[in-house]
Amino acid sequence: MKETYSTEIPVIDVFIAGIEKQRENLDYTMSELAALVEANNMHAVEDIRQKLDRPTAALYFGKGKAEEFKTESEAQGVKILVVNDELSPTQIRNLEAASGMEVMDRTGLILAIFASRAQSREAKLQVQMAQLQYQLPRLRGMQAKLDQQSGGAGLANRGAGETKIELDRRVIENRITHIKKDLAEMDKEESTRRKQRDKSGIPTVALVGYTNSGKSTTMNGLLRLIGQDEDKQVFEKNMLFATLDTSVRNIQFEDKKQILLSDTVGFVSKLPHQLVKAFRTTLAEAAQADLLIQVIDVADKHAEEMIQTTEETLKAIGVENIPMIYAYNKADLADIAYPTFSDDKFTYSARDEASLNQLVDIIKKNVFKDNEIMTVLIPFDKGQLVDLINEKATILETTYEESGTKLKIDAPKIIANQVQEYIV
Numbered sequence: 195m196k197e198t199y200s201t202e203i204p205v206i207d208v209f210i211a212g213i214e215k216q217r218e219n220l221d222y223t224m225s226e227l228a229a230l231v232e233a234n235n236m237h238a239v240e241d242i243r244q245k246l247d248r249p250t251a252a253l254y255f256g257k258g259k260a261e262e263f264k265t266e267s268e269a270q271g272v273k274i275l276v277v278n279d280e281l282s283p284t285q286i287r288n289l290e291a292a293s294g295m296e297v298m299d300r301t302g303l304i305l306a307i308f309a310s311r312a313q314s315r316e317a318k319l320q321v322q323m324a325q326l327q328y329q330l331p332r333l334r335g336m337q338a339k340l341d342q343q344s345g346g347a348g349l350a351n352r353g354a355g356e357t358k359i360e361l362d363r364r365v366i367e368n369r370i371t372h373i374k375k376d377l378a379e380m381d382k383e384e385s386t387r388r389k390q391r392d393k394s395g396i397p398t399v400a401l402v403g404y405t406n407s408g409k410s411t412t413m414n415g416l417l418r419l420i421g422q423d424e425d426k427q428v429f430e431k432n433m434l435f436a437t438l439d440t441s442v443r444n445i446q447f448e449d450k451k452q453i454l455l456s457d458t459v460g461f462v463s464k465l466p467h468q469l470v471k472a473f474r475t476t477l478a479e480a481a482q483a484d485l486l487i488q489v490i491d492v493a494d495k496h497a498e499e500m501i502q503t504t505e506e507t508l509k510a511i512g513v514e515n516i517p518m519i520y521a522y523n524k525a526d527l528a529d530i531a532y533p534t535f536s537d538d539k540f541t542y543s544a545r546d547e548a549s550l551n552q553l554v555d556i557i558k559k560n561v562f563k564d565n566e567i568m569t570v571l572i573p574f575d576k577g578q579l580v581d582l583i584n585e586k587a588t589i590l591e592t593t594y595e596e597s598g599t600k601l602k603i604d605a606p607k608i609i610a611n612q613v614q615e616y617i618v
């Protein structure tokens with residue numbers, strides 16, 4: 195599925211700002227922030243940074259910096275400040291007062307992008323849940339802002355405001371409970387489907403990696419290669435978080451071997467914990483895989499940091515100890531030779547057929563490496579074994595003999611073990 199619509203929403207100018215903390219690569223996270231801002235139909239006209247050991251409790255930035263925001267905002271007529279971190283409700287409130295700007299933090303921004311991208315019912319509910327959980331501790335701040343806007347009802351109305359906050363809190367909590375129930379329902383259906391897939395014994399391969407690295411394009415390329423219908427294609431587009439749902443597709447190669455290939459949501463650094471939690475089941479798809487293909491945009495100058503971000507995120511969602519291939523994509527944009535493969539590093543372009551053919555080989559060598567080719571003679575009264583072989587192995591030849599069915603098979607180890615005594 196290629197992009198089917200274009201959005202013509204006016205672009206809003208903003209400032210982006212961050213502090214130089216220890217152990218954080220600020221150049222990388224600020225360039226991410228600039229891209230996130232673009233993804234939300236905004237444009238960063240200025241990138242303002244401050245050296246600080248740690249954020250201040252009151253303002254996040256130092257006092258002088260907040261004044262600088264105010265001066266710059268007035269001079270340039272820019273009204274929104276996007277900060278490279280999740281801020282506390284107090285910090286947001288104080289920073290807004292000190293800078294005279296509307297403050298959006300990194301979490302709020304990522305949530306807004308996810309909300310605008312969500313298409314399926316599940317993704318919509320997951321994003322809503324994350325947004326409500328983000329709002330819950332921030333109700334007081336929002337109320338204060340409303341009071342201000344309505345002409346400073348101020349202290350006199352404090353009591354009414356408090357009651358309103360309590361009411362809102364209850365509404366939000368109720369909504370969260372409802373969404374949780376709906377999502378749990380969907381979870382059950384999904385895990386039933388997953389169990390069925392497990393039972394089928396077909397190996398699963400998951401495409402994982404940084405957002406916009408080319409996971410969906412790789413999936414579509416492989417589907418095209420095996421001649422799958424156009425309607426099996428997934429959505430690919432040059433934008434952050436194009437994919438918010440997990441799609442699983444059955445891929446049957448020419449030799450009849452099959453895999454299940456999944457494409458899922460991409461990562462970015464400091465992915466909000468509310469989102470990680472809400473998208474737990476979507477992300478968990480990778481945890482069940484027999485092989486991970488980490489797709490990397492090799493043409494991006496931050497490729498190394500993106501790999502690190504991906505590994506940290508995988509760890510955070512409990513995906514560990516699964517064999518992984520590092521798939522350096524978009525080599526066509528990076529002026530390096532492709533396709534090439536050595537150790538666990540594959541350099542390729544998802545738009546290149548030779549690359550995709552080689553990727554198929556790599557996948558097959560990995561997931562079917564324990565397979566054995568054998569010829570067995572199954573007695574007629576062991577029909578259930580033939581069924582098992584049919585289901586979980588590839589039959590290369592069939593002949594019927596007097597004493598039973600003779601099969602040449604390409605079988606995974608567990609099946610090979612079960613038919614050991616019938617080898618001829």
Ligand SMILES: Nc1nc2c(ncn2[C@@H]2O[C@H](COP(=O)(O)OP(=O)(O)OP(=O)(O)O)[C@@H](O)[C@H]2O)c(=O)[nH]1
Pocket residue numbers: 404405406407408409410411412429430431432433434435436437438458459460461489523524525526527542543544545546
């Ligand atoms: N030139 C070039 N462009 C590519 C290649 N692979 C993907 N792209 C482009 O990169 C953009 C992002 O591709 P997607 O496949 O949507 O990326 P994704 O990893 O699925 O991204 P999310 O779903 O947002 O996480 C699209 O515009 C693709 O056409 C490639 O090998 N070469």
Ligand SMILES: [Mg+2]
Pocket residue numbers: 409410411429430436437457458
């Ligand atoms: Mg995608």
